[in-house]
Amino acid sequence: MKKDLLLELRKQHTFYGILLYIAATIFVLYLSLPDSPDAVIWNSLFWVIQLFVCVNTVAKSFLQESSGLMLYYYSIASPTEFIIAKLLFNVVLMLLMSSLSLLLFFIFLNNPVEHVGAFYAIVLLGGTSISLTFTLMSAIAAKAQQNAALIAILGFPVILPQLLLLMRLSKAGLGEVFRSGAFLQLSGLILGLDVLVFVLAVILFPYLWKD
Template sequence: MNQVYAIIQREFRHEMRSRKSWLAILLYISSIVYICYLGFRHDLDATTWNTLFWILMVFIAMFASSGSFSGREGEMLYLYTLVSPQKFILARLIYNGLFMLLVSLMAFVGYVFFVGCPVSNLLIFLVAMLLSVWGISSLLTVSFSISSKGGGGFALMAIISFPLLVPLLLSAQHLSALSMEGASTNGFTGSLIALIALDVIIGAMSYLLFPYLWRD
């Protein structure tokens, strides 16, 4: 675990040195949220609010995860000699997950500030958001790693991530819709289990597939 922690620290320092990436993400979030505010200022019902929020989350996740592996071939070759692929992908999943959680919370605060918040059960909504964002981050991390190896760019990444991204978003949207309706806790169980199961599947898939990519 020391190597995993060291890689996470290294990624964090690398991100802190790259101030342009943080400014780009903040500009991206504020621009999209403000466009939503201008377009739906007076007639944004709960269903539209929910759908728009998850579309926002997907695009922010893609933007934030796009630099995970691109342009870092020399660094990957260096790390190849130091750590196992399992430890490397585990560190990347943890770091990207934490990074996306922070970015998604920033986006949520901005979205609520400009557009409002029709959520009745905020705790359940935040749990749904955190589980979904972690799953999306893990899925995009492994998808970008495969597409960078294959040279397919965003097109290949979209094809790879689509089969798991759709059920993940459907479960997240259903759970967040329930949190807006003020349903009882029992009504959330099925969607919560589905989200957790999808996160586990995506994490296991990343952990098992990445060593084969690493060798190439």
Template sequence: MLLSLIKKEFVLEFRQKSTLGGVLVYLAGTIFVSALCFKGHLDKPTWNALFWVITLFTSVTISGKSFLKETGGQGLFNYLHYPARQFIVAKILYNMVFMLILSFLTFFFYALFIKNEVENISLFLLVLLLASTGLAGVLSLMSAIAAKANGNFAMMSILSFPVVMPLILVVIRLSKQAVDGLEWAGVGFDFISILVALNVLTLALSFLLFPYLWRD
């Protein structure tokens, strides 16, 4: 059941190519314009900050439509055919995979158009994985709340902002260590622990709260 739900999400996404195409154009265009403006002369803090600004807006765009299309007849069909917890887990996993792929593409375009400032690649990839997981959990739940309140993309963005900020602050701290080239012995594992704890908390809240939201 879970795998079929995830497959359905990918099939629907690739059937409606407008969102995917728009995100890819935004991604490449933003990085290309940044490269023209900065002419490759970004210091490491600016490189790191710009990377996560682009990643955050891309993630919000992807997740914002997760539940906005699950209304009316489609929402009733899903309610009758799929268990609530499996449905939200499928949405989170789909968004996580999608965000992770786009994060890798952002990193690739950065290296292509600007330059690669990351010195500890393995730590940076771990941060990308944890950030994608946390953002998927938060943004999927916020998208569901906005859809149930008959809200739009703007409402979802407003609801997400205060919840996402603690996650992003920890992610920026960790990725800065990767950009600065800290070896694993010098990495702040307290930040990794906080990031993992935030991910577990957001996923648990989504898992526990979504069934009540699903019934309304």
């Protein structure tokens, strides 16, 4: 995690490029929409933007590692330590980007959220889910001759049910009536998927590591 943090600080143009991408995308939405979108459209646009932000932020984590660097990491760290560090770092980075996106959405596209606290918790949960999924997909794609297209091919069937659940769950924060039972049920389902992806990454990555 320290290594990835130092690399992000050293290559600040990449980090600021992602920030510019988020700000520019949301500003274009602001200019292209004549009026403030209703809550349903606002919610859908937000999660679509989060998907693209994650692809630009997290999916590159393994593709930017050369074979020589991977061989060096192989000699100093275990595969479990390596993949857990990557997962945690990408989760933290994605949570930062998700929080910034939500703030810019509130500024440019108004705030249709009735329960801001609950919605922000959903945003953090969703950012974690998307980040874990694309980190695992990036690890698999990196072992296939650095084929970035595999991230989209492998990630789409996995991320689609998560996005649908997140959109459905986030409606709880948008509505005036807050149903705690449905909120907890859907949150538990998403957390279960997160745990499943995390466990799969820890189990499968050592086999990729030896390749």
